[in-house]
Amino acid sequence: MNRIKAFITDFGWPRIIIAIFLLALFISAPFVGVKLDASFTDVFNRFGQNVIMVLALVPMVQAGCGLNFGLPLGILSGLLGSTMAMQFGLTGPMGFLVAILITIFFGSIFGLGYGKLLNKVKGEEMTIAMYVGFSAVMLFSILWLLLPYTKPDLVMGYAGEGLRRSISLEKYWDKILNNFLALRIGSVRNLAGNLSGGFIFPTGLMMFVAACVVFMWFFLRTKTGTAMTAVGSNPDFARASGVSVEKMRTTSVVVSTIIGGIGILVYQQSFGFVQVYDAPLYMAFPAVSALLIGGASVTKASMLNVVIGTLLFQGMLTMTPSVINSVLKTDMSEVIRIIVSNGMIIYALTRKTKVTK
Amino acid sequence: MNPLKKFEPLKFISDNIVTVIFLALTIIAIPFSRLSGIYILSNLIDRFARSAFLVFALILPIMAGMGINFAMVLGATAGQIGLIFAIDYNVMGIQGLLLATCIGVPLSIFLGWFCGQVLNRARGREMVTGFILGYFMDGVYQFFGLYVMGWLIPIRTREVMQVTGSGVRNTLALGPVRGGLDNILNLQVGPFHLPLLTFGVIAFLCLFIIWFRKTKLGHDMRAIGQDQGVSHSAGIAVDRTRIMAIVISTILACIGQIIYLQNMGNMGTYTSQRQAGYFAAAAILVGGATVSKATIMNVFVGVFLVHSLYITMPIAGKEIFKSAMVGQYMSDFINYAIIALALVLHAWRNKRNADLARAGLRGHADKDSALAAQAGAVQ
Numbered sequence: 001m002n003r004i005k006a007f008i009t010d011f012g013w014p015r016i017i018i019a020i021f022l023l024a025l026f027i028s029a030p031f032v033g034v035k036l037d038a039s040f041t042d043v044f045n046r047f048g049q050n051v052i053m054v055l056a057l058v059p060m061v062q063a064g065c066g067l068n069f070g071l072p073l074g075i076l077s078g079l080l081g082s083t084m085a086m087q088f089g090l091t092g093p094m095g096f097l098v099a100i101l102i103t104i105f106f107g108s109i110f111g112l113g114y115g116k117l118l119n120k121v122k123g124e125e126m127t128i129a130m131y132v133g134f135s136a137v138m139l140f141s142i143l144w145l146l147l148p149y150t151k152p153d154l155v156m157g158y159a160g161e162g163l164r165r166s167i168s169l170e171k172y173w174d175k176i177l178n179n180f181l182a183l184r185i186g187s188v189r190n191l192a193g194n195l196s197g198g199f200i201f202p203t204g205l206m207m208f209v210a211a212c213v214v215f216m217w218f219f220l221r222t223k224t225g226t227a228m229t230a231v232g233s234n235p236d237f238a239r240a241s242g243v244s245v246e247k248m249r250t251t252s253v254v255v256s257t258i259i260g261g262i263g264i265l266v267y268q269q270s271f272g273f274v275q276v277y278d279a280p281l282y283m284a285f286p287a288v289s290a291l292l293i294g295g296a297s298v299t300k301a302s303m304l305n306v307v308i309g310t311l312l313f314q315g316m317l318t319m320t321p322s323v324i325n326s327v328l329k330t331d332m333s334e335v336i337r338i339i340v341s342n343g344m345i346i347y348a349l350t351r352k353t354k355v356t357k
Numbered sequence: 358m359n360p361l362k363k364f365e366p367l368k369f370i371s372d373n374i375v376t377v378i379f380l381a382l383t384i385i386a387i388p389f390s391r392l393s394g395i396y397i398l399s400n401l402i403d404r405f406a407r408s409a410f411l412v413f414a415l416i417l418p419i420m421a422g423m424g425i426n427f428a429m430v431l432g433a434t435a436g437q438i439g440l441i442f443a444i445d446y447n448v449m450g451i452q453g454l455l456l457a458t459c460i461g462v463p464l465s466i467f468l469g470w471f472c473g474q475v476l477n478r479a480r481g482r483e484m485v486t487g488f489i490l491g492y493f494m495d496g497v498y499q500f501f502g503l504y505v506m507g508w509l510i511p512i513r514t515r516e517v518m519q520v521t522g523s524g525v526r527n528t529l530a531l532g533p534v535r536g537g538l539d540n541i542l543n544l545q546v547g548p549f550h551l552p553l554l555t556f557g558v559i560a561f562l563c564l565f566i567i568w569f570r571k572t573k574l575g576h577d578m579r580a581i582g583q584d585q586g587v588s589h590s591a592g593i594a595v596d597r598t599r600i601m602a603i604v605i606s607t608i609l610a611c612i613g614q615i616i617y618l619q620n621m622g623n624m625g626t627y628t629s630q631r632q633a634g635y636f637a638a639a640a641i642l643v644g645g646a647t648v649s650k651a652t653i654m655n656v657f658v659g660v661f662l663v664h665s666l667y668i669t670m671p672i673a674g675k676e677i678f679k680s681a682m683v684g685q686y687m688s689d690f691i692n693y694a695i696i697a698l699a700l701v702l703h704a705w706r707n708k709r710n711a712d713l714a715r716a717g718l719r720g721h722a723d724k725d726s727a728l729a730a731q732a733g734a735v736q
Contacts, residue, residue: 069485120704121704122704122708123707124484124648124700124703126482126485127484127488127700128701130488131696131697134693135694138686138689138690138694139690139694141686142683142686142687145678145683146683162682277686335496335500335504337496338492338493339497342490342493342496343496346479346489346493349482349485350479
């Protein structure tokens with residue numbers, strides 16, 4: 001009994017409630033006429049689509065920089081990557097690869113500057129990160145209008161300049177990871193001869209995600225990663241043992257920004273569109289909530305937190321509209337999303353972090 | 358401040374760098390916008406009357422050391438709920454505004470108390486928590502506006518209801534209460550409208566804040582803003598006083614939002630409260646306030662500067678870049694960037710002062726060389 005109690009306090013009530021809620025949604029889905037196979041396909045897609053942006057938050061949490069509300073900076077480098085690769089006319093795997101390389105280049109530059117800035121403002125990182133992210137998104141909104149993009153399917157039709165609000169990836173690398181070795185289970189061939197229905201497992205996407213998670217796991221166990229965690233756990237102790245606090249924090253921010261950029265590339269190929277202008281403005285918040293739902297705190301996060309959190313959060317976002325709508329006939333999912341995700345962040349911010357067990 | 362102290366222009370500029378940058382931007386934008394001085398001035402008077410009250414809501418939490426109260430959005434939400442009822446019951450003019458206040462203020466007291474409790478549990482990160490609390494409240498408010506209204510609480514007026522037949526509309530015309538306060542004592546001087554009663558209310562609020570600083574509670578708040586530990590030892594109920602600061606701030610935000618909306622005459626039911634938060638934070642920081650110090654003067658300077666930029670920048674941006682969208686994004690960018698800059702400068706100065714103090718403890722005669730030596734050691 002005591003062990004159950006300890007588990008519950010450790011895991012936290014909000015997470016248990018969300019897990020039970022999700023389970024209830026899945027159980028009730030067949031009774032209200034929601035197809036389970038399609039739902040599972042959606043959950044897996046959205047999981048893969050979002051999980052890398054959640055993963056991007058981990059290094060900064062570990063290095064004691066708090067929740068990276070400045071994730072939009074990484075996303076902007078990702079947007080630069082994909083739009084530039086498209087402007088160069090690269091398609092398919094080549095295009096996606098070049099997009100990743102450009103993203104890494106810009107992500108390092110942005111991350112370096114952003115990291116140096118955060119070092120100057122220790123203790124207020126999260127509020128400042130949020131506003132730095134907001135202003136960067138707005139600055140780039142101006143740049144999307146002024147940068148010399150010329151490809152007709154990128155720019156706005158009537159003026160011939162300035163990017164479109166959302167750019168289709170159809171002719172470039174739409175679903176390049178999702179469709180790679182995708183498994184179809186229980187699909188039926190319809191009259192037109194196309195496969196439809198059933199559960200589709202996005203193998204390529206999951207392989208990419210697994211590679212990223214394993215990379216991060218190893219990275220945190222390298223010398224640099226260990227030093228980073230030491231800085232986050234106890235900066236004074238870390239400095240006494242000869243670790244440069246400032247350098248480790250900057251490294252964590254750079255890694256976070258680059259992974260965030262790759263995260264948006266994966267998101268785009270699954271979603272099928274590149275969204276520019278103010279679309280990245282609030283993208284940090286769902287990622288942050290997902291990480292916290294997974295059991296991370298403001299100072300500690302693990303790979304398990306990332307995977308469980310994204311599954312729970314995206315599962316909830318996928319299932320609530322379909323199930324609740326068929327029961328109540330109104331779309332309450334948006335309201336539930338806002339309350340749950342922000343409630344989760346507040347819960348994490350107000351929780352006293354336990355030092356010892 | 359000591360009046361005999363020598364005035365040093367460079368130090369003055371570096372202390373007020375945010376205000377100076379903003380002033381420079383505005384001065385650059387004015388000629389490009391090609392707007393006449395009279396147009397800008399009459400707009401400024403109108404906008405000042407509209408939004409000054411809102412910005413005052415931020416002073417007390419800053420005094421109590423809780424930073425910018427981004428959770429003032431909660432108060433603005435309460436004010437909007439009050440207005441929804443006033444419009445729904447079709448109460449006209451000043452009576453409608455009073456009804457909205459009567460509904461909004463008790464709600465703000467409750468929300469402020471709740472917010473204070475939450476912020477007391479998030480010591481050291483009040484600002485980010487307050488910010489997220491605003492988003493959280495958006496969800497609760499949407500639940501109330503879209504589902505509770507029209508289901509548990511019947512909507513009487515068709516203009517308030519959504520076309521689908523349930524919930525409150527996304528934009529609400531505030532026709533019945535429009536100008537309810539502004540038009541009561543309106544003086545026309547040449548091309549300028551002077552809403553005297555609104556100015557009176559703002560003046561009264563200034564007097565209230567001057568008086569409040571001198572009360573026991575005001576002194577307690579300032580003490581807490583200096584040092585919570587010492588205040589606690591001195592017998593001040595720290596948690597309670599912090600909650601009081603937030604409650605008063607939330608009430609002021611509620612009334613401020615009602616004044617703002619009666620002037621606008623239109624309400625984005627689910628978006629206006631958010632804009633109130635962004636605007637107020639930008640205004641008080643531009644006016645020269647920091648996260649730990651704010652005066653009435655900061656509010657006045659900030660409101661005038663931010664609005665002059667809001668009036669001129671979109672048009673100037675359009676003229677310079679030949680694109681209306683650039684001007685709009687430019688305003689948004691400056692709004693966010695100036696808050697970021699003010700927060701960064703404050704945090705940076707704090708850190709520098711702390712480092713200097715620590716270096717002083719080590720007994721170096723020259724603090725700068727001590728800092729340099731320390732920086733070298735860290736590298």
